[in-house]
Amino acid sequence: MSSNDQSAFRALYEKYHHALYRRVFQLVRSSAESEDILQEVFITFWEKRRELCGHPAVGGWLFTVTFNRTVNHLKKKLREKHREQAAVEIAETPVNLAETEAQWKVLEEAIGQLSPQKRKVFQLCKLEGKTYEEASQLMGISRYTVKEYLGEVMRAIRDYVRQHPPYDTSFMLLLFLEIFL
Numbered sequence: 001m002s003s004n005d006q007s008a009f010r011a012l013y014e015k016y017h018h019a020l021y022r023r024v025f026q027l028v029r030s031s032a033e034s035e036d037i038l039q040e041v042f043i044t045f046w047e048k049r050r051e052l053c054g055h056p057a058v059g060g061w062l063f064t065v066t067f068n069r070t071v072n073h074l075k076k077k078l079r080e081k082h083r084e085q086a087a088v089e090i091a092e093t094p095v096n097l098a099e100t101e102a103q104w105k106v107l108e109e110a111i112g113q114l115s116p117q118k119r120k121v122f123q124l125c126k127l128e129g130k131t132y133e134e135a136s137q138l139m140g141i142s143r144y145t146v147k148e149y150l151g152e153v154m155r156a157i158r159d160y161v162r163q164h165p166p167y168d169t170s171f172m173l174l175l176f177l178e179i180f181l
Contacts, residue, residue: 041069106164121153122153
């Protein structure tokens, strides 16, 4: 790590940080979240500095990456909010324990029918809340493949649950609210 890299990085950080921060803060309305997003962006920039060295549009790259990270952050927050709301709805719904256990068993069977690769995509994106990009990097496959697998997984689970008792429309609604949003 040369001091030239560090001083150039510091100069770039000084030049763009404030403008990027304002843009992020306008969308997320949280100082801490804005700083977290920018930290991720500048870490990514540092990791790719050799590729971007001398690139005439480094500022554009920073704004684009910052915007994309911010949108992904907001999507993740929205998914978490939907999950929390679904959990409240589930908690307030009278439950027949035996029926609920049977329904979850059917869901587990549906997930068990998936190939290991598709099961992993489901785990990362729907249960852990990872973005397509994060899942693709973790699995070493393209973002497009992650998206395709997830679409196939959702259809397969929906079809399996519909074909196996005890199928119930309210269960399906709660399933989609909790897992697929």
